[in-house]
Amino acid sequence: MEEIKALKVLDELSRVNIDNPDLTDVLESRILFDHSLYSIPDCAVRRRFFSVVECFLISLWQRSCFGCKCFGEVTQHVVFIFNILKDVVQEISFNTETVWFGGEQSGLETNPLNNAVVFLSCCWHVAALAVNTCEASEIQGLLKASTRMIPQRSCLLTALLTQDERCLSVAVVLLRLEAAKINTPSQLKAMWLFRHTLFSIAYDHEVVLDWLHSELAAVPFVLRFLKMLIKQQRDIDGQQYSSFSCSQCYERNKKTRFVRSKTVSSGNDLTLRIGQLHGDLYVTTSYTFSKIEREVCLMVPKSIEKESGDQQIVKCFENLRTSCIRLQNSGDAPFNMMPVIETVQQLQRTYSGECYCVSTQRQP
Incomplete structure (x- = not known):
């Protein structure tokens, strides 16, 4: 692509508000249907272009109530984009260079998966939107071809979690495809992605509660996956699903344990230095506390680490239910949280029944 044309395209793409896109304006510009933009070499223009394609598809996905409603007149546009992505997914590639639209970030390392995740999100969202229109074999072909961009030793969830909305929406997309x-x-x-997501946030119900406040995909994420978990525990031996393992995350988590620094500043202050991985970037943050205050244990209790994945999931949502009840009763809930409260209660009953059955079977 010529430099002048590239700058014009980038300027047009930059005018699209990817946080709150006007679908009518995007469709009228016809820029999404320019086949040449899908196949240009990896560069800032193509990265921005796929961000616009993704925001368009996610907006349609949300308007369809995450796969529950048909959207009629835009079906032809979905099919058009589906066919283009199906063509380019076989050969498209992404480099390791960092492109940030607010300016270049020096010293920030990344990898092809992090750079490809927006394109992959486009593929998976358009696949879900095309479920009732395109052949299953075509959709399966697109999904299979897309996985070549997920290196064997890379963690997909880590790349997805760089943006909460994308992560939750993709999880709901995959569940819709399986349904x-x-x-x-x-x-x-x-279900693996669901378990992986909760594992990655350390089963922290406050993170899930924050998602319910801020991300549209959080409600179907919670309700649909909890219903699936309930169904699995009722219909199939729950032990098949009770474990979770991701070697990449396990190694990463070992590196991101909180570390108490031995450095003590002058006077009565103590410096605490915490290092964590944010994607591929290692970040160290320092905090200063008074040495007079009592020490607080920063390590996760061993008893919690020994709990199964399902036990930690149930405990996470039990805590979430308690928080939702408080919000509902105080009138501060952002929406009617009764469906979430009732579904978690159903999960508790189902899980209690499973535990009772297992303990009964073990008795001599």
């Missing part, structure tokens, strides 16, 4: 009897690759199993 439509679409055969998804092993790297794209919805």
Whole structure:
């Protein structure tokens, strides 16, 4: 692409508000239907272009109530984009260079998966939107081809969690595809991604509560996956689903343990230095506390680490239910939280029944 044309395209793409896009304006510009933009080499223009495509598809996904409603007149546009992505997914590639639209960030390392995740999100969202229009074999082909951009030693969830909305929406997309009897690759199993997400946030119910306040996809994420978890525990031996393992995250978590610094500043102050990985970037943050205050244990209790994945999931949502009840009773809830409260209660009953059955079977 010529430099002058590239600058004009980038200027047009920059005018699109990807946080709150006007779908009518995006469609009228016809820029999403320019086949040449999908196949240019990796650069700032193409990265921005796929961000616009993604925001367009996610907006349609939200308007369809996350796959529950048809959207009629824009179906032809979905099919058009689906066919283009199906063509380019076989050969498209992403480099390791960092492109940030607010300016370049020196010294920030990244990898091809982090750079490809927006494009992958486009593929998976358009696949879910095309469920009732395109052939299952075509959708399965797109999904299978997309996984070639997920390196064996990389963690997909880590790349997705760089943006909460994308992560939650993709999880709901994959569950919708499975519900439509679409055969998804092993790297794209919805329940695995759900468990992985909760594992990655350390089963912190406050993070889930924050999602419910701020992300549209959080409600279907919570309700649909909890219903799936309930169904699995009722219909199938729950032990098949009670474990979670991701070697990449396990190694990463070992590196991101809180570390108390030995450095003590002058006077009565103590410096605490915490290092964590944010994507591929290692970040160290220092905090200063009074040495007079009592020490607080920063390590996770061993008893919690020994709990199964399902036990920690249930405990997370029990705490979430308590918080939702408080919000509902105080009138501060951002929406009617009764469906969440009732679904968690159903999960508690189902899980209690499973525990009772297992303990009964173990008795001599």
